Amino acid sequence: xxxxxxxxxxxxxxxxxxxxxxxxxxxxxxxxxxxxxxxxxxxxxxxxxxxxxxxxxxxxxxxxxxxxxxxxxxxxxxxxxxxxxxxxxxxxxxxxxxxxxxxxxxxxxxxxxxxxxxxxxxxxxxxxxxxxxxxxxxxxxxxxxxxxxxxxxxxxxxxxxxxxxxxxxxxxxxxxxxxxxxxxxxxxxxxxxxxxxxxxxxxxxxxxxxxxxxxxxxxxxxxxxxxxxxxxxxxxxxxxxxxxxxxxxxxxxxxxxxxxxxxxxxxxxxxxxxxxxxxxxxxxxxxxxxxxxx
Amino acid sequence: xxxxxxxxxxxxxxxxxxxxxxxxxxxxxxxxxxxxxxxxxxxxxxxxxxxxxxxxxxxxxxxxxxxxxxxxxxxxxxxxxxxxxxxxxxxxxxxxxxxxxxxxxxxxxxxxxxxxxxxxxxxxxxxxxxxxxxxxxxxxxxxxxxxxxxxxxxxxxxxxxxxxxxxxxxxxxxxxxxxxxxxxxxxxxxxxxxxxxxxxxxxxxxxxxxxxxxxxxxxxxxxxxxxxxxx
Numbered sequence: 012x013x014x015x016x017x018x019x020x021x022x023x024x025x026x027x028x029x030x031x032x033x034x035x036x037x038x039x040x041x042x043x044x045x046x047x048x049x050x051x052x053x054x055x056x057x058x059x060x061x062x063x064x065x066x067x068x069x070x071x072x073x074x075x076x077x078x079x080x081x082x083x084x085x086x087x088x089x090x091x092x093x094x095x096x097x098x099x100x101x102x103x104x105x106x107x108x109x110x111x112x113x114x115x116x117x118x119x120x121x122x123x124x125x126x127x128x129x130x131x132x133x134x135x136x137x138x139x140x141x142x143x144x145x146x147x148x149x150x151x152x153x154x155x156x157x158x159x160x161x162x163x164x165x166x167x168x169x170x171x172x173x174x175x176x177x178x179x180x181x182x183x184x185x186x187x188x189x190x191x192x193x194x195x196x197x198x199x200x201x202x203x204x205x206x207x208x209x210x211x212x213x214x215x216x217x218x219x220x221x222x223x224x225x226x227x228x229x230x231x232x233x234x235x236x237x238x239x240x241x242x243x244x245x246x247x248x249x250x251x252x253x254x255x256x257x258x259x260x261x262x263x264x265x266x267x268x269x270x271x272x273x274x275x276x277x278x279x280x281x282x283x284x285x286x287x288x289x290x291x292x293x294x295x296x297x298x299x300x301x302x303x304x305x
Numbered sequence: 306x307x308x309x310x311x312x313x314x315x316x317x318x319x320x321x322x323x324x325x326x327x328x329x330x331x332x333x334x335x336x337x338x339x340x341x342x343x344x345x346x347x348x349x350x351x352x353x354x355x356x357x358x359x360x361x362x363x364x365x366x367x368x369x370x371x372x373x374x375x376x377x378x379x380x381x382x383x384x385x386x387x388x389x390x391x392x393x394x395x396x397x398x399x400x401x402x403x404x405x406x407x408x409x410x411x412x413x414x415x416x417x418x419x420x421x422x423x424x425x426x427x428x429x430x431x432x433x434x435x436x437x438x439x440x441x442x443x444x445x446x447x448x449x450x451x452x453x454x455x456x457x458x459x460x461x462x463x464x465x466x467x468x469x470x471x472x473x474x475x476x477x478x479x480x481x482x483x484x485x486x487x488x489x490x491x492x493x494x495x496x497x498x499x500x501x502x503x504x505x506x507x508x509x510x511x512x513x514x515x516x517x518x519x520x521x522x523x524x525x526x527x528x529x530x531x532x533x534x535x536x
Contacts, residue, residue, distance in 0.1 A: 173406055176399050180392040186355065187390040191403045192378035192453055 015145050016267045017260075022151045024259025025158035026220075029213035030236035031243065031251035032165065033085075033206025039182040039246040040202050043104045047088060047111035048210060049233015054115060055081040055211025056130070056218040056228060057123070063131045070133045077211040085207025086200045094196060119226035127223040136219060154216050161209060162252060168205070169248065178202055182246060231277060238284040244297025253295055258283060306331045306457050306488045307352065307382075312360030314347040314512075321347040322358070323512035329457065329505075334479065334489040336499040336520065338533060339509035345492040346387055348509070349459050352490075353377050353384055365456065379407055383455030387462045387492075389446040393435025397426055400434050400445055404452030411454070419448040422478070440471035447478065451487075458482065459490045464498060476502050496533035500524045508533070 030052055037045045058080045062073025092111050096104050136150040169175035177198045181188050188195045217232060218224050235258060243254025258280045266273045287294055307329050314322035322344040329335045337345045351358040355374045362369045364382055372380075392400050401419060405412040420427035423444045429437055434445060443463055450458060460479065464472040472495065480502050483489055493499035500506055503520035508529070516529070523529050 173402055173409075176395060176403055177406065180395055180403055183392055183394050184390060187386060187392070188403075189355070189374040190353075190378060190384055190386060190390075191406050191449075192375050193403070193406045194373070194375045 012267075014143075015147065016263055018145060018147060018151055018155075019267075020260035020263035021256070022154040022259075023263055024256035025155045026213050026216045026255070027232075027236045027239045027259050028252040028255025029158055029161065029209045029216070030232060031240040031255045032162075032248055033210045034237050034240040035243070035245055035248060035251040036178070036202050036206045038240070040178060040185075040199050041093070041104065042101055043093065043108060044237065045203075045206075046105070046108040046233070047115060048206065049229030049231075049236065050112050050115035051081050051085050051088075051207045051229070052210040052214040052217070052232060053119065053224070053226060053229035054084055055207075055214030056224040057119065057214075058211070059215045059218055060128055060130055060224045064128075070136075074212070074215055077215055078208045081211035081214070082204040082208040085203040085210075089200050089203040094199075097196070116226050116230070123226065125226060127225040130218040130222040130224055132219050132222045150216075150219050157212065161212060162248075165205065165209070165248060174198065174201060235277070235280040238280040241294055242283045242287045244294025247294070247296045250294050250296035254283075306333075307362065307364045307490070309348075309352070310361040310363075312348065312351055312358060312362065314344065314351045314356055314358045316347075316356070321512055322351065324360075325507075325509070325512070325514045327507050327514065327517070329488060329490050331488050332483065332486065333504045334483050334491060334502055336491045336493055336496075336503040336506040337509055338493055338496040338499055338506055340533075341494065343509040344512040345509055346461055347512075349384055349461050349490070349492055352459065353382065378453060378455075381454070381456035382459070383450045383453050383457070384459045385446045385450045385461065385463060387465065389439075389442045391434045391442050391445050391449065393433065395434055396431055397434050397437070397445060398430040400449050401452050404449035406453075408453060412452070415452050415454070419451065422481075423448055440467050440474070443467060443471070443475055444478070447475075451482070455487065457488045457490060459492070461492045462494060463491070464493060464495045472498060496529070497524070500529075 030048065033048050034045060037043055055077045058077035059073045062068040062076040063070060068076065088111050092107050093104060096107060136148065138149050139146055140149060142152055169178060177188060177193055181195060181198055185195050188198070217228065236255065239254035239258045240251045242257060243250030243252065261279045262276045265276050265279060309325065309327050311324050311326060312322055313320060313324055325348065337348060339345055347356060350356040352362060353374045354369060354372060354377060369377055392403060395403070401416050402412065405415055408415070425441055426445055426448060429441065434442065437445065463475050467475065476498055479489060479491065491499055491503065500520045500523055506517065506520045506523050507514050508516040
């Protein structure tokens with residue numbers, strides 16, 4: 012029972028982590044809380060649904076469609092909505108992000124309706140298997156494995172490629188990045204693409220888990236993943252993963268061992284958020300951007 | 306190499322540079338000297354189109370008007386900014402890699418050249434750049450700019466905040482770079498050190514050029530002595 016819940020917590024935490032990475036990376040380069048990020052995750056879920064249910068694609072191809080489509084949407088949102096505001100006050104950027112969020116939610120509501128659509132989960136993901144004495148669906152085991160794999164790719168890009176170095180450099184000083192002959196705007200767009208691709212995978216996980224998609228599905232998940240990013244330390248990729256896992260585990264443990272508190276499960280992410288803001292505003296692994304800037 | 310005609314720089318309603326003309330020829334070291342707030346840094350930023358300006362700037366025969374900062378850098382116009390602005394959260398070697406972002410083929414060769422030129426940087430290559438001393442950071446900032454193989458290297462106050470001995474080292478390096486064929490535009494408050502190594506110099510005051518000439522002659526000039534060289 013305990014081990015089983017640990018696996019469930021790991022699985023849920025991984026989903027939050029995947030989405031939280033996008034929040035934290037965009038914050039790192041733009042100091043923007045991208046409120047539309049949860050909705051990008053929703054679009055990822057929808058694209059997966061269209062791929063399978065409408066285009067009749069195999070599951071893997073539908074996931075690829077979701078990843079590529081969401082990455083392009085994320086980059087387009089930067090190009091159209093955020094790039095013209097690079098030198099505007101940060102609050103304008105924040106309000107614009109809320110606008111992008113409302114736009115995506117309502118556009119999907121208008122075109123596809125607010126009724127949840129059943130997500131066609133392939134049978135092999137729902138198979139229940141015995142894994143080290145635990146019985147659980149294949150998907151619950153795959154989610155953490157895929158998350159770990161994607162995390163490894165992200166860290167490799169950030170620490171081993173010149174693009175990743177530019178992303179980290181950008182977190183400290185935009186003007187000087189341009190002096191290296193680098194188009195900082197292109198690097199920022201790349202960050203949106205990477206974060207959105209991860210959010211799409213999170214969206215697919217979510218859709219497989221529930222198993223449905225609807226236009227508002229990104230709102231609460233997005234807010235919780237945002238809380239996870241802040242708890243872990245906004246700006247830090249490792250922190251986003253840690254924050255996601257903490258919040259995922261807490262929810263699972265509360266439901267499993269204190270069922271009478273189950274109705275409050277969504278509150279725990281925000282309790283963590285309030286506590287961290289009170290006692291360690293930079294988060295567990297966070298960087299104090301104000302102090303580290305010169 | 307670069308010629309500047311009737312350059313004005315604005316910050317909102319404030320005019321920081323008020324119509325200056327100057328020229329840097331290939332192989333020269335040219336200094337812009339003047340006190341704090343005279344418009345020296347603004348001039349360098351204007352050459353890279355990173356501040357609002359009007360005026361004609363011709364770099365290597367091209368009008369720079371419609372180019373972004375990063376494109377101008379790619380074409381060989383490089384700036385070592387005031388305060389060095391190294392990426393303190395990257396390692397020393399990663400800083401050099403950033404300088405050679407568009408120069409993948411030559412990166413390793415250039416990096417090794419920099420390590421020969423600045424042995425102290427080599428010893429610390431895997432450390433975070435922020436852990437280095439001010440002098441070492443200035444060496445790193447210069448070598449990072451050199452990684453892009455600039456044709457014109459602009460240095461904004463390279464002596465700022467450095468111990469006198471280190472200032473000497475930095476200026477020796479600047480002379481060596483000139484000898485290796487890099488044209489240099491130097492902005493300095495430390496007028497004496499700048500004039501000693503320069504071919505030509507322009508004196509800026511309140512956004513205007515008030516004097517210019519051969520650097521060696523200016524060291525002997527009475528007005529310059531009184532105003533900028535402490536008697």
